[in-house]
Amino acid sequence: MPKFAANLSFLFKEGPFIERFSAAMAAGFDAVEVLFPYDTPAKDIIEVLRITGLPLILINTPPPNYTGGARGFAATVGGEERFQHDFRRALRFADALGARHVHIMAGEADGGAAHDTFVANLTWAAEFAAKKSPQRSLTIEPINTTDMPGYFLNDFDQAAEILDQVGAPNLGLQFDAYHAHKITGDMPATWAKHGARAVHIQIADPDGRREPVAGAIDYPAFFAQLDAEGYAGYVSAEYTPRTSTDAGLKWLKAAKTAA
Secondary structure (H helix, E strand, C coil): CCEEEEECCCCCCCCCHHHHHHHHHHHCCCEEECCCCCCCCHHHHHHHHHHHCCCECEEEECCCCCCCCCCECCCCCCCHHHHHHHHHHHHHHHHHHCCCEEEECECECCCHHHHHHHHHHHHHHHHHHHHHCCCCEEEECCCCCCCCCCECCCCHHHHHHHHHHHCCCCEEEEEEHHHHHHHHCCHHHHHHHHHHHEEEEEECECCCCECCCCCCCCHHHHHHHHHHHCCCCEEEECCCCCCCCHHHCHHHHHHHHHC
């Protein structure tokens, strides 16, 4: 079975943030990701990562933590200076924590000028990261507009076109199976078309963004397919538990048993 990561912005919220790392380790996860870790001192996260031995797989831009403001602005026309400033900050944070991937959020925008701005910002970011942090991977993720109205990057064909335009080896696709289902209605077909670009995967049941069990998406079959295809990245659980996190982890135990 694939290597599984826990998204600590969604899971183990029964306890304080810094205690979620140990909870993820105890539950059997292989890694963790945190969407916006910027409100916690880096030294505290570094220490708990050292204690648990869990790698941090992904963080998002932009800093600081999203608290009701714009969820990214990489596609915001005229916001290039702000983007570059905050990307530098996010990259420094990622370097300190050893985060493998940095997800660059496009934000709310529309039209050809936004497309050109997004491509230009991604091109700059990829070149900057390649020089300053060559071990970092950058990602972009299509997000459905029901959950996030107005979000610029909302289609997988659109993401493929942008990745081709940028053409950077350190920029890849973040494939969220939940969003793929919401956007296309056919996650397996979307994976068949675009999965080769994926450097990171996130999962949730389309029904309420809950535990990834066999339903509208046959996750056991998807996990087996990833193994058969030799997918080497992580699969991150990014969902809202129906009750407690631990009570909903039968899917993880079943996946590891099937391995």
